[in-house]
Amino acid sequence: MFIEQGYKGSSEGWRYIVGLLIIFFGWQILGGIPLLAALILKSDSMMNMPMDYGSMADTLGLNMFFFLVLLTFVAAMGSLWLVVRFVHRQSFTSFTTSRKKVDWKRILFAFSLWGIVSSVMVMLDIYLSPENYIFNFKPMPFFVLLILSIVLVPIQTSFEEYFTRGYLMQGIGIASKTKWLPFVVSSSLFGLLHIFNPEVEKLGYGVLVFYIGTGFFLGILTLMDEGLELPLGFHAANNLFTALLVTADWTAFRTNSLYKDISEPVLGWDVLIPVFVFYPILILILSKKYGWKNWKERLFGKVMTKEEFVALTDGDSDLA
Numbered sequence: 001m002f003i004e005q006g007y008k009g010s011s012e013g014w015r016y017i018v019g020l021l022i023i024f025f026g027w028q029i030l031g032g033i034p035l036l037a038a039l040i041l042k043s044d045s046m047m048n049m050p051m052d053y054g055s056m057a058d059t060l061g062l063n064m065f066f067f068l069v070l071l072t073f074v075a076a077m078g079s080l081w082l083v084v085r086f087v088h089r090q091s092f093t094s095f096t097t098s099r100k101k102v103d104w105k106r107i108l109f110a111f112s113l114w115g116i117v118s119s120v121m122v123m124l125d126i127y128l129s130p131e132n133y134i135f136n137f138k139p140m141p142f143f144v145l146l147i148l149s150i151v152l153v154p155i156q157t158s159f160e161e162y163f164t165r166g167y168l169m170q171g172i173g174i175a176s177k178t179k180w181l182p183f184v185v186s187s188s189l190f191g192l193l194h195i196f197n198p199e200v201e202k203l204g205y206g207v208l209v210f211y212i213g214t215g216f217f218l219g220i221l222t223l224m225d226e227g228l229e230l231p232l233g234f235h236a237a238n239n240l241f242t243a244l245l246v247t248a249d250w251t252a253f254r255t256n257s258l259y260k261d262i263s264e265p266v267l268g269w270d271v272l273i274p275v276f277v278f279y280p281i282l283i284l285i286l287s288k289k290y291g292w293k294n295w296k297e298r299l300f301g302k303v304m305t306k307e308e309f310v311a312l313t314d315g316d317s318d319l320a
Helices: 003-008 013-030 033-042 053-060 062-087 092-096 104-128 139-176 180-192 198-203 205-225 229-245 269-290 295-300 306-313
Strands: 133-135 259-261
Touching: 003 092, 003 139, 003 306, 013 062, 013 139, 033 053, 033 062, 053 062, 062 092, 062 139, 092 139, 104 229, 104 269, 139 180, 139 205, 139 229, 180 205, 180 295, 198 205, 205 229, 205 269, 205 295
Parallel strands: none
Antiparallel strands: 133 259
């Protein structure tokens, strides 16, 4: 009953419209002011200000650019929190999960599981194709990156989860009284939010298979597990270890990581394998661990009305 958790707050349609406007302002406008100001100060004029990821990173320095980009998500997360608490008057616990409290063990399990798997995949590729990588370790820049990543990456990934699989999924689900529509829309939108990443420019639109596939994978975790804990842990691990282990001149995360990929970017197996091999295996592991059942109902069933939800739960809608 994750989508129905939205009934614990004020769920009128106009609130979601106002909420989206506030979130957009905080994320894209307020959050972008520090980055814009830094670029203006570093440039001779606004006309000469760099506009692409690579040029901005070169102008500001990798760690400063990384910090300012992630700072936009701090503003976004703050805006989202204000919307949930004061526009919808909903607790952040019910916004996160159907359980009585947030299950941190679930978050840590998903984080650890994918952190290990993704790190092994990266190190294996470095071992098998050493000609594609150079050792990029610089102690002080890497230490700064480590601190920035630990503090800011979880905020960035949490915002993306709360916005797509929290705010949009609950809002669309309550409005449509379906589960399949918010599942499809939030998963697809998650992928399309990455369409302006430099990876898409280099690899082509085929790389969106990975982003959209990841969106559907995380959507399945949310609906089957009735909460955001597993997606929060997975997403944080994915971006954190990516930022720390490997960078390239053509990726969104240009960082002072341990290794640098110097190979020519090619759309290959590394885009498809996670979606069609690793994600199904992870779903199987998690379904066995947490005893997922009623797949059809949880993914494609109907969303209860507020009256049905209140009557069924009798004022206590938390899962054990």
